[in-house]
Amino acid sequence: MIPIADSLLTWYADNGRHELPWRQTQDSYALWLAEIMLQQTQVESVKPYYARFLQALPSWEALARAPQDQVLALWSGLGYYARARNAQRAAQKVCADFAGQFPDTREAAETLPGVGRSTAAAVLASAYGHQEAILDANARRVLIRSQAIRSDPKSTRTLQQLWELAEALTPTDAHGYNQAIQDLGAMICTPRHPRCDACPLQHSCKAYAEGLGEQLPLGLRKRTTQARCVFFLQIEDGDGRVFLEKRPDSGIWGGLWCLPQFHPQSGSGQPVPCPAQQDPLADDVVLREQVRHFCAAQYGLAVEVQGLMAMQKHVFTHFQLHFRCIHIGLQEDLQAIKVADRVLSGCWFGSEAALAKGLPTPIRKILRRSS
DNA sequence: CAAGCGTGGCT
DNA sequence: TAGCCAAGCTT
Incomplete structure (x- = not known):
């Protein structure tokens, strides 16, 4: 295993996207909402929806009590609408079962509809400073390349291995590290044509050393149109x-x-x-x-x-x-x-x-x- | 565990 | 143009 946290955090301090709207708050509601909206969705698409939604429904209570039609109207155009319905159910559960506070353990957080392991970890790290590892598409790609993992990224075994890696590599400052690895994945270690020349992990990246940057991750998607x-x-x-x-x-x-x-x-x-x-x-x-x-x-x-x-x-x-x-x-x-x-x-x-x-x-x- | 679930940008 | 991809989760 090749450690990357120090290099990542140093790079992030100078090059990270510190201005993103959801990085200006410590409110667990706002942080959770951003994580839900960002699932399978690009940053630029989320920005206007995030601002409008927070303005209209600024708290767990407001979202919990809103008419479903209002929630879906605020989500209209963003896609994956189950997220919106689940988000409202999650807000209702936070109010009813967690005294209006986002749960403070991953196990409890994962009982909220629409909150899986990675989302729970992201919120716990950013809102509460917990040392929790994420594993989204960006983190997955960075780990696969930096460790030159050639197995099928979708297989259960590889996923298990990646989660273990993610946990082992995540430092005390998980909040900063999680943001850093996502920014690296979005800005440098991109799906195609990664900018290895500008990468802070180049010196230790196994994929780079082996000339596999463009090839990994392996066999990503099968299409049926x-x-x-x-x-x-x-x-x-x-x-x-x-x-x-x-x-x-x-x-x-x-x-x-x-x-x-x-x-x-x-x-x-x-x-x-x-x-x-x-x-x-x-x-x-x-x-x-x-x-x-x-x-x-x-x-x-x-x-x-x-x-x-x-x-x-x-x-x-x-x-x-x-x-x-x-x-x-x-x-x-x-x-x-x-x-x-x-x-x-x-x-x-x-x-x-x-x-x-x-x-x-x-x-x-x-x-x-x-x- | 594979399939289902949106949309927009990029090449 | 048409394929590829994006801060996943649910069933």
Whole structure:
């Protein structure tokens, strides 16, 4: 094992990103919130969300008591929305079970929804000064390179080995060290084309010595970019309000408000796989009749299809969604609305009210364009 | 334990 | 363009 703490801390003092917003506070709530937002998410993306969220919900109590819709609206666009729902549950648990203080042991902290080992360690080190090691993507990459670990980074054994390494290397000043190793991973020891010439660990780095800097970590990701397709139904009433449904907590975009989805091949409206077809969402008389039938059966709405927007694509980690938006008007306005209000989990929103909700990014783009 | 879960930037 | 990647956790 090659020690790196001293070199890292020295480098960090002069080169670290000391100005990051969550490095200006000792409040465990703010530090925890930053860690949750930063999971799988880049610093620049988090900054505006962090400021807005803290401003609106500045304490455990405020978050615990907020309407879920407000929490999701503040998270809207940041992605991985289970984090937002878990964060609120965690705040409620902190208030109920931990007297409004972030727990002071890792074991207790890990009982909070959305808080795993690394997040718990990061908060305990930064908020309370505990000597706790983190192991996020940055730390993992730095350790793998500095020790030239060639085994599969995803395997349980390698992870176990990395955690042991992380704990052994983490000094008393874990707070500073954790920030330092993350900054090195973000600024110098980057996934591709690491800047070894500027690295404070170059003299001791086994990967550098063996010319493996670009090769490690090994076999990172396997990709499957299956394509699915769906229609989004933009149904407007006589007052220009649009109809949105709240999605169930489980699955993609959980808890967010969304336009109704439709596909002729799945009565449920679920997106369907669309292998490289010419035009999987073609507009014709049959489709328009199917849409009318769907709206009647599903929502009790008598509608007329006004037109189809151009095909668009939204890319997720695991698949890409091809979609077209269908503009729809009501035939029998007032009567239809009454039926819908009674039958549905959805609601009608004016343009401004809709945009204030927690919306998936592609839905927000659709509604912004037509507002 | 592998799959699921968002989005934006970079190459 | 299309693939790759980012301060992980849950089921």
